Amino acid sequence: MKLLEDEIRKRGQILPGNVLKVNSFLNHKIDPMLLEAMAEEWYQKFKNEDINKVVTIESSGIAMAILVALKFKCELVFAKKGKSSTLGNVMTASVYSFTKEKDVLISIENGYIREDDNVLIIDDFLANGSACNGLISIIKYAKANVKGIGIAIEKGFQDGGKLLRSQGYKVESLAIIKSMNADSGTIEFMEAE
Numbered sequence: 485m486k487l488l489e490d491e492i493r494k495r496g497q498i499l500p501g502n503v504l505k506v507n508s509f510l511n512h513k514i515d516p517m518l519l520e521a522m523a524e525e526w527y528q529k530f531k532n533e534d535i536n537k538v539v540t541i542e543s544s545g546i547a548m549a550i551l552v553a554l555k556f557k558c559e560l561v562f563a564k565k566g567k568s569s570t571l572g573n574v575m576t577a578s579v580y581s582f583t584k585e586k587d588v589l590i591s592i593e594n595g596y597i598r599e600d601d602n603v604l605i606i607d608d609f610l611a612n613g614s615a616c617n618g619l620i621s622i623i624k625y626a627k628a629n630v631k632g633i634g635i636a637i638e639k640g641f642q643d644g645g646k647l648l649r650s651q652g653y654k655v656e657s658l659a660i661i662k663s664m665n666a667d668s669g670t671i672e673f674m675e676a677e
Contacts, residue, residue: 485658511544523551526634533631537601549606563590577618601628613644
């Protein structure tokens with residue numbers, strides 16, 4: 485998605501360790517017009533999948549996922565990080581947080597994802613696939629169907645996207661980074677398929 489790639493080039497910052505900081509428009513200070521365009525793009529890519537539930541992880545995926553759920557006129561469920569005293573019986577998975585550099589427990593309350601749900605996972609980044617795999621394990625435990633995965637920014641030089649696609653999941657990333665260089669501040673994107 486050229487619009488997202490342009491914003492990444494203009495406002496993104498490359499930090500040491502292949503970290504791309506997009507806090508100024510995507511996941512801290514949010515550009516709602518950009519997110520609305522992204523939601524429309526995902527809607528067009530998944531509109532024939534009979535989506536009736538959108539799932540993400542708190543917190544940076546929530547804003548995008550709300551707009552996607554509005555497009556599909558369906559509910560949004562987000563996995564909470566850590567333990568919460570307000571949750572009853574939960575389905576859990578452990579995921580590795582790239583930015584926090586540690587494993588984090590994610591939880592979704594039982595019954596929030598049902599056996600007949602056709603789920604679209606939405607997330608801001610895809611690197612090694614840990615977050616998506618954690619959500620997939622919860623969705624499978626609930627006996628629901630993963631109909632697709634929508635990613636804002638995929639690090640194409642890491643294995644997450646390749647692994648998910650090789651498992652048969654429809655992964656639609658709006659920007660796929662081929663390479664990043666913190667010293668020069670350059671980002672190269674893969675051509676859209």
